[in-house]
Amino acid sequence: MATTLLLVRHGETKWNALGKFQGCKDIELSDEGIFQANFLRTKLENSFDYIYTSPLKRALDTANVICSNMDIQPVIEPTLREINFGDWEGLTIKEIKELYPDNFKLWRDDEIDSPLCGGDLSIRLASLRATEGILNLVHKHKNKTIIIVSHGGIIKAGLIGLFDWNMTMYHKINLGNTSICKLSFDDELYPRLVTLNDTSHLPQDYKIKSYV
DSSP: OOEEEEEEEOOOBHHHHHTBOOTTSOOOBOHHHHHHHHHHHHHHTTSOSEEEEOSSHHHHHHHHHHTTTTTOOOEEOGGGSOOOOGGGTTOBHHHHHHHSHHHHHHHHHOSSOOBOSSTTOBHHHHHHHHHHHHHHHHHHTTTSEEEEEEOHHHHHHHHHHHHTOOGGGGGGOOOOTTOEEEEEEOTTOOEEEEEEEEOTTSOTTOOOOOOO
16 A cells, blocks of 8 residues: 655745745735635545644644644644745845845755755755655555645755755746645655646636745
């Protein structure tokens, strides 16, 4: 049998709509984010055994919406909080590029570490944290279906670690709000990527504003 893992990005926040890096800033879901999360609930209802969430409000509130019609409660998992982007939190990509041009280029181009200006220090370190947290939960709940509600940055970092990609893959993946990445693990915890950035639960003509 296989263990199924659904990595779910939280719903939209006002900072998402503005294109700002949120990182560890505890920004709440917007009305639009709650709207998106309700579609997730419909898609995922009665289809999973356990649900874990980042401690940040935007993820926890999304998780609460997902299981609001079920007798399952979200469990907070600190290793799945968003990447701490340090000095870049609250800035847009355009502002980071203008204010920190050398650091921005290194972050985008470095294949080994992808360093940050403070915070978690690098995508590599965030990837190690996320990968350990994910594998611990998969090992704990073998042959079950697990949801992790988290953040675009740390989900991408976790995928990098699980599949041994170089750090530039971080910038080659788009994950929209409430997107689902589905993975399957065998008994040796060998991962397979089944779907990436699945937003098919949202209305057909729906336009996602943010991939930051």
